[in-house]
Amino acid sequence: MSHLSTHIRVVGALLVREMATRFGSKPGGYVWALLDPAAHILLMTMIFRAIARAPALGTSFALFFATGYIAFQFYQAMTSYLNSAVRANKALLSYPNVAPIDTIVARFVLQVCTTTLVAFIVLGTIVATMRVDTDLHWPAILEAIAMACLFGLGVAMINAVLFLKYPLYEQVFNIVNRPLFLISGVFFLPDAIPAPYRDLVLINPLVHVIMGFRKGFYPEYRAVGLDMTYLYGIAFLTLFAGMLVFTLSRKTLRNE
Amino acid sequence: MIRFEQATKYARTKGIKKPIIEDASLTLNRGKSVGLLGRNGAGKSTLLRLIAGAIKLDSGRIIRRGKISWPLGFAGSFQGSMSGEQNVRFVARIYGVDTEELIAFVEDFAELGPFYKAPVSTYSSGMKARLAFGLSMGVNFDYYLVDEITAVGDANFKKKCRAVFETKLKDSDVIMVSHSTKTIRDYCDCGVVLEKGRLIYYDDIGDAIRVHDKNMKGL
Numbered sequence: 001m002s003h004l005s006t007h008i009r010v011v012g013a014l015l016v017r018e019m020a021t022r023f024g025s026k027p028g029g030y031v032w033a034l035l036d037p038a039a040h041i042l043l044m045t046m047i048f049r050a051i052a053r054a055p056a057l058g059t060s061f062a063l064f065f066a067t068g069y070i071a072f073q074f075y076q077a078m079t080s081y082l083n084s085a086v087r088a089n090k091a092l093l094s095y096p097n098v099a100p101i102d103t104i105v106a107r108f109v110l111q112v113c114t115t116t117l118v119a120f121i122v123l124g125t126i127v128a129t130m131r132v133d134t135d136l137h138w139p140a141i142l143e144a145i146a147m148a149c150l151f152g153l154g155v156a157m158i159n160a161v162l163f164l165k166y167p168l169y170e171q172v173f174n175i176v177n178r179p180l181f182l183i184s185g186v187f188f189l190p191d192a193i194p195a196p197y198r199d200l201v202l203i204n205p206l207v208h209v210i211m212g213f214r215k216g217f218y219p220e221y222r223a224v225g226l227d228m229t230y231l232y233g234i235a236f237l238t239l240f241a242g243m244l245v246f247t248l249s250r251k252t253l254r255n256e
Numbered sequence: 257m258i259r260f261e262q263a264t265k266y267a268r269t270k271g272i273k274k275p276i277i278e279d280a281s282l283t284l285n286r287g288k289s290v291g292l293l294g295r296n297g298a299g300k301s302t303l304l305r306l307i308a309g310a311i312k313l314d315s316g317r318i319i320r321r322g323k324i325s326w327p328l329g330f331a332g333s334f335q336g337s338m339s340g341e342q343n344v345r346f347v348a349r350i351y352g353v354d355t356e357e358l359i360a361f362v363e364d365f366a367e368l369g370p371f372y373k374a375p376v377s378t379y380s381s382g383m384k385a386r387l388a389f390g391l392s393m394g395v396n397f398d399y400y401l402v403d404e405i406t407a408v409g410d411a412n413f414k415k416k417c418r419a420v421f422e423t424k425l426k427d428s429d430v431i432m433v434s435h436s437t438k439t440i441r442d443y444c445d446c447g448v449v450l451e452k453g454r455l456i457y458y459d460d461i462g463d464a465i466r467v468h469d470k471n472m473k474g475l
Contacts, residue, residue: 006350009349009350009352010349010350012349013345013346013349013350016345016346016349017335017338017342017346020338020342021335021337021338021342089335091333091334091335091336092333092335092346093310094305094310094326094327094333095310095326095333095347095350096308096309096310096324096326097350097351098350250312251311251312251314254310254311254312255311255312
C-alpha cells in the first residue's frame with residue numbers, strides 16, 4: 001500500500017467527518033457555513049449605508065464591503081478553522097494511518113471550497129443585481145485568493161504547533177489577530193491614508209490581498225502601493241516556515 | 257515481524273521525564289502471540305501505541321512487516337462528536353475496506369441498538385469497548401494490539417468476543433496487555449516483560465508470568 005494513497009483516503013475520510021460534525025449539531029448543518037458570512041456582509045452594508053454617503057470605490061456599498069470582507073475571509077476563516085485542526089482530531093490520531101498533516105489538508109480543502117462558494121453566492125448576487133455592468137478581471141482575483149489561502153495555511157501550521165507548545169502564545173496571537181479585521185482595509189482604502197502612516201498599513205500582507213482582490217472588481221481602481229512581489233514573498237515564506245515547524249514537531253503533534 | 261532496533265522513548269509530562277524503553281532491541285516473529293507484562297505505569301500502553309505507530313520514538317526505530325491494528329483500548333480512538341456509525345465509516349475509509357459491510361458487521365456485533373447512531377460521547381465505557389472491539393474485528397490485521405479490552409460486557413458478549421477472536425487468531429497474532437494473567441495465559445504463546453525501560457523476551461509465557469510476579473513481589 002503506497003503512502004500517498006493512504007494519505008488521499010485519510011484526507012477523504014476526514015473531509016466527510018469535518019462536513020458532518022462542523023455544523024452537525026445545528027439544524028441546517030453546512031448551510032450555516034454559507035449563511036453566516038452572507039448575513040455578516042448584509043449587516044455591515046446596512047450599517048455603513050446609514051452612516052456614510054458613498055463607498056470609497058464605485059457606487060455600491062454592498063460590493064465594496066463584500067470584496068473586502070471575502071478577500072479577508074480567505075485568510076481569516078482559514079486560520080481560525082485550521083489552527084485547531086490537529087487538536088480537534090486528536091482522538092483520530094490514535095489511528096496510525098492518520099497523520100497530523102492530513103487533518104490540516106482536509107480542513108484546508110474544505111475551507112477553500114467553503115469560502116469560494118460563499119464568494120460565488122454573495123458576490124454573484126451583488127454583481128448580478130447591480131445596475132452598472134462589472135468587468136471582472138479574473139487573474140487579479142485568483143491571485144489574491146491564492147495568496148490569502150497560502151498565507152493563512154502557513155500561519156495555521158505554525159499556530160497548530162505553537163498553540164500546543166506554548167499556550168500563552170495562543171492568547172497573544174488572538175489579541176493581535178482580532179483587530180486585523182479593522183486595519184486590513186476592509187472598510188477603507190489604504191490609498192487614502194497620508195504618506196507616513198500608509199507605509200505602516202502596507203506592512204500588513206492582508207492589505208495587499210484585499211487591494212489585489214478589489215482590483216479584479218474595479219478596473220478603474222489604481223491600488224497605489226499594491227506590491228504583489230511583497231505579498232508572494234510573505235505568503236511563501238510563511239508557508240515554508242509553517243511546513244518546517246510542522247515537520248520538525250511531528251513527535252509533539254502525535255503525542256499530544 | 258516486528259523488530260525494535262535500539263528503540264528509546266521517554267514519557268514527558270510537565271517537566272517529569274520517565275523512560276518507557278531505553279535502547280531496547282527485540283524481534284517478535286509472526287505466528288506467536290505475545291503477552292506484554294509490566295507493573296502499573298511501566299508504559300505498556302505507550303509501548304502498544306509505539307508498535308502501532310500512533311506515537312513516535314525518540315530515537316532508534318521499529319520495523320514492521322504486516323498490517324498492524326491501532327491499539328484497542330478503553331480510552332478509545334473515537335471522536336466523541338461523531339456517532340458510532342460515523343466512526344465505523346471513518347475507519348472503513350482510512351483502512352480501505354468495504355464501508356457498508358463493516359457498518360453492518362459492527363452493528364450486529366456491538367449490540368448498541370439505537371445508540372449506534374448517537375454520538376460516542378453519550379456511550380458508557382462498556383458500550384465504547386464493545387464498539388472498539390467489534391470494529392477492529394471487522395478489519396483484517398496481521399497483528400491485533402489489545403489493551404485490556406477482552407473483559408467487557410456480560411457473559412454472553414464475552415463468549416461472542418472469544419469466539420470471533422479465536423477465529424481471528426488462526427491467521428493473525430495478538431500483542432496483548434492485561435492485568436489478568438489468566439487472560440494472557442489463555443491467548444499468548446510468549447511474553448515480554450517491561451521493567452525499568454528494558455524489554456525482556458521469554459519464549460514461554462509461563463516463564464514471563466513468573467518473572468513478572470517476582471518483579472511485583474520485590475516492590
